[in-house]
Each structure stands twice: as C-alpha cells, then as structure tokens.
Amino acid sequence: MTVDDAFVRSCARLDRVVDALVWKTEGLSERELRTPMTPTGFTLLGALRHCANVELGYLGDCFGRPWPGEPSPVSVPLDAYDTDPQADWWVPVEVPASVVVGFVRDVHAHVRPTLDLGPGTPGVVPWWPAERSSTTLGLVLDHLLADLLRHAGQMDVVRELVDGAVGLARDDAWNVPDGVDWPAYVARLRGIAAQF
Secondary structure, eight states, rough: OOHHHHHHHHHHHHHHHHHHHHHHHTTTHHHHHOOOOOOTTTHHHHHHHHHHHHHHHHTTTGTTTOOSOOOOOOOOOOOGGGOOOTTTTTTOOOOOOHHHHHHHHHHHHHHHGGGGGGOOOOOOOOSSSSGOOOEHHHHHHHHHHHHHHHHHHHHHHHHHHHOOOOOOOOTTTTSOOTTTTTHHHHHHHHHHHTTT
C-alpha cells in the first residue's frame, strides 16, 4: 500500500468516525445527552462538541481554512481555553443538541476539502510545541483520527450505559455477537471478579 492509498483510506475512516460520533447521540433526550457520566464530567453532547472543534482546528485553521462567516454558538475560539480549559467539553443550556449535531456536519463538510490537498501538504499546529508545530496534513490526519477514535470509544461506553445501544455504527452491530445472554455473561464476570 502506498502513502497515498493509506491517506485515502484514512480520509474514508474519518468520514465513518464522524458518522459514528453523531450516531452515539441520536435518539436521546437533552438530559441524557448532557448528564455527566464520569467523575470528570464526560457527557455525550460535550464530547460531540469537543470532537467538532478538534476537527475544525486541525483540518481548518492549521491549513489556512478557518471557519467561514460568523462563529457558531458551538465553536470555541482558542483563547477561551485560557479561562476554561474545558471550554469545548460542555454545551450551554440555550444551545440545543440539534445545533451541535448541525455544527458537526457543517464542520466536516467545511474541512473535508482540506483532505484533497494531499498528505504532504504543509501545515502549522500553533498549539503544539514549536519544534514540531510545522507538520504535514498526513501527520495531522493521523493525530486527529487517533483523538477522535479515542473519544468515539468513550462515547460507545457511555451510550451503552445510557440506553444499552451498542455497535460500530447505526444499524451495524457486527462487532457485538447475536444470541448472547448478556445478563448471564455479566453475572459470570461479576462472579469471577468477586473471587478477588
């Protein structure tokens, strides 16, 4: 596989990851989407907002393609992190989930043409250390995918805790075997854990 082939596959993977992130929030109430599910306040809607801002930062700003027009109520300027390091991890009460989902879709549509520039395209990531802030689109895409996939995994677990929905994508739970008696399986694992 050539570098270009690997890059094309990574671009397609990004499309699938963004779809999966949105799917992990579909069909839930505003309360379910905003309820903190971990001691550090992880919410599904906050994670979705964070992922959109990360994608916009890396594939927009770092390659001279900033957000066009007026800022969205979901976008977070870099200087906001000076006063709130969690600025993009929560969603204000006046911003409905549908606006966040729309922002995710709009961001992805805006940055997707950046990928047409190719893996060797130079870019600058100003929040990285100076010695490695000059980089390439291929390396940034690799970094971005690692970050978004990590958050997709977190959202997988949280979504299962909220309503039991599992799988890689909407209508595609091939990675979750059919016919398993999940309560019995979990009871077996609890029994094993109880022995320690």
